[in-house]
Amino acid sequence: KEIKLHHEDxxxxxxxxxxxxxxxxxxxxxxxxxxxxxxxxESACFDPIHIRKSAVRHQLRTDAALRFEKQTDVTxxxxxxxxxxxxxxxxxxxxxVGPVMxxxxxxxxxxxxxxxxxxxxxxxxxxxxxxxxxxILSNLGFEKLxxxxxxxxxxxxxxxxxxxxxEDLVEEVMR
Numbered sequence: 001k002e003i004k005l006h007h008e009d010x011x012x013x014x015x016x017x018x019x020x021x022x023x024x025x026x027x028x029x030x031x032x033x034x035x036x037x038x039x040x041x042e043s044a045c046f047d048p049i050h051i052r053k054s055a056v057r058h059q060l061r062t063d064a065a066l067r068f069e070k071q072t073d074v075t076x077x078x079x080x081x082x083x084x085x086x087x088x089x090x091x092x093x094x095x096x097v098g099p100v101m102x103x104x105x106x107x108x109x110x111x112x113x114x115x116x117x118x119x120x121x122x123x124x125x126x127x128x129x130x131x132x133x134x135x136i137l138s139n140l141g142f143e144k145l146x147x148x149x150x151x152x153x154x155x156x157x158x159x160x161x162x163x164x165x166x167e168d169l170v171e172e173v174m175r
Contacts, residue, residue, distance in 0.1 A: 009054045010046060023051040023068035025060045041088070043081035045074040045104075075158030078102050111156040112145060115169045123170050133173045140172055 003021070005011070010022040012030075019030040023046040032039060048071045055065035081100050088094035115137075117130050134144060134152065141157035156163045163169065 003058055006054070006057055008050060009057075010050055012042070021054055021058070021060070022046050024054050024058070024065045025062055039088075039094075041081055041084050043077040043084065045072050045077055071161040073157075073159040073161070074104070074108050077104070108158075110158075111164060112153055113156060113163065113166055113169055114151050114153045115166060115173075116151040118150065119166065120170050120173060123167075124174060128173065136173050137169065142169075142172070 011018045012020050012022050018027060020026040046068045048069045051065055051068040055061060078100055085096050089096060117133065120133055121127050137154055138144065143155040144152050145155055146153040154169060
């Protein structure tokens with residue numbers, strides 16, 4: 001299938017040509033076949049807005065596009081890449097010929113959000129024990145950094161990209 005690119009489409013290219021629309025659709029020469037002897041592993045995180053626009057523009061509702069539209073966890077791209085390389089060695093007998101490189105232009109600061117327990121109870125409309133709220137958040141992957149009687153501060157896991165304010169923590173507990 002030939003696709004006419006738009007100037008906002010993000011492309012992954014080798015030294016000669018475009019291989020695929022990043023996060024949306026793989027090109028003819030980016031796939032793996034029985035004759036494949038060399039592969040380049042990539043683990044990436046793309047801007048969800050660009051991915052959605054490209055997917056809609058080209059009518060390509062792919063699994064990749066759906067995942068990237070929801071935003072992926074940028075904090076694990078290097079870990080995932082190293083693990084994929086290790087599995088390629090162990091399962092397929094592959095040989096890793098280069099180091100894992102991180103080309104991310106800037107590290108994302110971890111998000112920390114404070115939760116006031118009286119605010120949680122006011123929004124809920126009933127009393128939720130502090131210990132119960134803490135247990136729920138801990139079980140969801142949040143890490144308690146500072147705790148006091150009235151409130152606590154939580155480190156947001158990288159995969160919870162939609163948690164940015166106190167109301168998001170309230171929603172997590174209520175759900």
